[in-house]
Amino acid sequence: MIDTRSEILTTAPVANRLLTSMQGSEILRIAYEVQGLIAQGHRIANFTIGDFDPSTFPIPAELKEYVYEAYEAGQTNYPQAMGNPVLRQAIVSYYEGGLGISYSPDEIAVGSGVRPLIYSLFMAAVEPGEAVVYGLPAWNTAAYVRLSRAADCGLSTRAEDNFLLTAERVRPYLPEAALLALCSPSNPSGTMFDRHQLDELCAAVLDENDRRRRQGRKPLYVLYDQVYWQFGHSRDHMHPVGLRPEMQAFTVYVDGLSKSFAATGLRVGWCAGPRELVHHISNLVGFVGAWAPKPEQLAAARYLPLFEAQRSYLVEMGARIYERLRRVERRLTTLKERGLPVSCIAPQGGLFLSICCELRGAITPAGDRLETVEDLRRYLLLEGGCAFVPFAAFDAPDSPEWFRASVSSLSDADIDYGLDRLEAALTALRYP
């Protein structure tokens, strides 16, 4: 007798094909592997974590106190759909004071961290099949492209351009694009647009939208992910509306508490952009129920207007992050000067550093030849004691020798330990 039940189980699809075709995050796979090795007792400098160690980087004391007070006051029911009005007003002041941009509260939507807002923006701005243009390497953009069933127009970038897009690179692709996704300071490269590079990109978008207005077409929108904007270390933060006020009609900023205030677990993010688009984004956040928790929203609403308290928090935190990034950079520069095949881009902003390890073709002490990205990554991990994330995990296989190093969960001692072992592992390689 045929067992129809088991036949159905083995042949029928178990889930939506879009989701089953999406691989899990490569970044998380690497992070879990590293955690497993550490749990087994291996000492590793874990440069993979894009999060803060709360014992080193706690959230601001006032923010914590306001969260407690909101719970004490019983603020535990549903938040308002677009975000609490006091929070949206506080975000308006935060952007007016910090970035010199004016919004009205109905041009702001709030969500549970930045991610649901990015997803909702893709859904609101892009029809299935329309192109999304973005630079590679990129954090998660390819996943949002797939989820919105958009045409993927991820463009490779060059180290000379700080792994960021240029106007020259994007211009040919803009006529067909619905969305241009930019991120500065960038995850993963730790680099930032300078005035000229971003201004030229804005000019390209404005030219394209002039044409579209004459043709009666939907404008090209820009997603500007500035979640790391409070950490411009060696550069000032540039953003589209600051350079070209006309960009306000086309730009959606996404941002939140997560990085600026080391509050990745509080889940408060927001976007600011054209009213109608923000309205649709907010509707979708509501259907998915991806609101920010109400006590955290109310706490953020009280904290964001405290400019003085924020400044002292950010100055101290920024200095500590930059010092760690510089520590890695200085050491890698010394190794390079000694003739070892490693270098990095000087840190500009955010939590990350781009590191280049030119190890392809090298022979390890065990006699193995390093060829693939995975060979390099594993040698750096197992022999070099340093866990990095390759740019290939950020959809940039064209940069096989580049890696992201994150410093926000490492002590100085961990960094020094990792780089000592890295030096020994690089010295032990032979080049035939």
Ligand SMILES: Cc1ncc(COP(=O)(O)O)c(C=O)c1O
């Ligand atoms: C560039 C960038 N945008 C957005 C996010 C997501 O932030 P959130 O944790 O608030 O969803 C991250 C998180 O790592 C990020 O690196």
